[in-house]
Amino acid sequence: MLEINNVTKQFDGVLAVNSLSLMIEPGCIYGLLGPNGAGKTTTIRMIMGIIEPDEGEIKVFDEPFSEKVRERIGYLPEERGLYRKMKVLDHLVFLAEIKGVPSKVASKRAVEWVRRLELAGWEDKSVESLSKGMQQKMQFISTVLHDPRLVILDEPFTGLDPLNTQLLKDIIVEMKKEGRTVVLSTHLMDQVEKLCERICLINKGSKVLEGKLADIKMEFSQNVIQLRFVGEREQLERHPGVQQVSDFGQELSITLEPDTDPNDVLSHAIRHGRVERFELGEMSLHDIFIAKVREGGGEVDDEDAQSRQA
Amino acid sequence: MKMLRVARREYLERVRKKTFLIGTILGPVLMGAAILVPGLIFELSPEKQKSVAVIDSTGSIFKEFSEALSDTLESGTPLFKLRNVQFTQEDMDVTRRSLAMEVESDVIDGYIVIPKDIVEEGSATFYGKRVGDVKSLERIESALSTAVSARRLSGEGMDYGQIRRLLRNVELETIQLHKGEERKGEFLLVYFTTFIFIMMLYFTILFWGVAVMRSIVEEKNNRVIEVLLSSLRSFDLMGGKILGVGSVGLTQYAIWAAFALSLSFYGLSTGMLNQYVTFSWVTIVFFVVYYVLGFMFYSTIFASIGSVCNTDQEAQQLQVPVSMCLVFTLIIPMAILRSPDGSFATVVSMIPFFTPIVMFMRINILMPPIWQVALSIAILLGSIYISGMLAAKIFRIGILMYGKRPSLPEILKWLRRAKT
Known part of the structure; x- marks a missing residue:
């Protein structure tokens, strides 16, 4: 479906994507995850043919890039943008037309989608009269209006309230059932955990980890404890079997060294405080990401990445 | 095909705007005012009687002078109201000061000091507030010359009546030869019409070219651009914009043409219109040709400027040198008029930046050899192709750059690297 081979892209001497290879099978929901500035958007822009890779090649639908190929991809960019003065329906039809859809078909489909995403009644209003969330939904409609087989969504949930987030998630699942391939790119790794079958974690332009989500979870599941604890956190960190403690405010997520008995850590915790909740659990994707980056001797500098993006 | 979709959207969105309607109505009004008002003032101003005081130090030449200055207004009243100022040599300064006061308070339009030795030296001085009224001043000068010549001749012993007959002015009538036909008195009209068309070319090329630039900056700012570029080649996007905006023009x-035609059919102002405007279908055809080519050439340049800028202000600054090229063509018409088939006019009309306006002007004034017209169009087409290709490259890279504006060397680097 989508094949990326050793793709590299530099901007002014900064490596945005560093010989990245990906293979995405048809009909799945694929998560492209990583912190801001990891190279996700650059990768997607190269898939869409907006920028060209310096090295490597990209094949979509087993074909090299062409206009026809692009007409079968739907792309929701991270930077949303619409013509503010245009009418909603006219705008949607225009965006479908430049994807090669005849205007009659486009307008029929647009009306259906507008209803489905609860925008009915706004067809003849100008885009600027829509709220931010409505514009988001409108932008999503424009992504799928040309009936694409591959849908690439870059940070699709930013700016959506929980209800609309759920609406969008339902549609994504449905698209998968229809046999479409969906690529979700986001820095909010935990938000898409439940959606994705396969994921790829990237950092600083390079692949950190790739595979089936279930396998990855399995691999990292044994050595994490969720703990609600009243007491001194430092005492927990002193236990030799504890690799890392992440504080989520209400709860702590403790990553253990391999071959550590979680019960050892529990009794250690009880000795130094009060345990209100203890659960042997999965590591969150975020923690897996950090663990993998540390393992590879790399630094995790979300902040640095964020400021570069801004 | 997709280029046409972009063009259609651009076209419809612009034509539906209220500002288009307003601009279409106000455009000719403002342009007409800018062109006609100075012309009308120039035409109308001699209609007012001029009152001029004369300090005649010779004490005797006033009579001949006032007889020579016998122009009348249409109503038959004399154009110049002359007053022979009485003065003595002692209070000369006082007299002049009081005359200056009269000029200042618009009682008189000016005063002339005729020195004693005018017959020998042949010079006098006019003092006035509005020394720009060239027509009147020329009349005064020639009347004084006549008077002085008459005085010199009578010094040689000739009879005054005889002298007046001999010194009668000659009027030069101008007739333009056009394809062997005589066109009496029309050439001023031709210049005037040409000037109107040139102003229209200038305004519309600049206005719509800048419109392309601004719409690109706007799309960059509201980030529509990324959605568009995921569906279109940058060349289609740029081309579509240029096509759409150009069609609006x-x-x-x-x-405007329909409006003008219906006006002249209506007969309402045909007389008035023909007085100021004269043109043929050749003019119209070349006007459209040079508008289309000129707009396409300039708008590709404006488009590349827009693609490397992030704000309107930035773009406005960068486009100044380009606009200056257009302004230049408005400065040189006099030089072209003086010698429409000279080497300066020929060379300038072959430089693509100036071709649209200068070549159009030449065609109107004095049809150049057909090969020159063909060559200018060929050069312009070639330039559009080249600037279009360069612009597409700059556009392709510049359009997704936010933040710092690229420097010229950086742009040159892109040009070498980028494929369209």
């Missing part, structure tokens, strides 16, 4: 012309 043509539509505006069509509206």
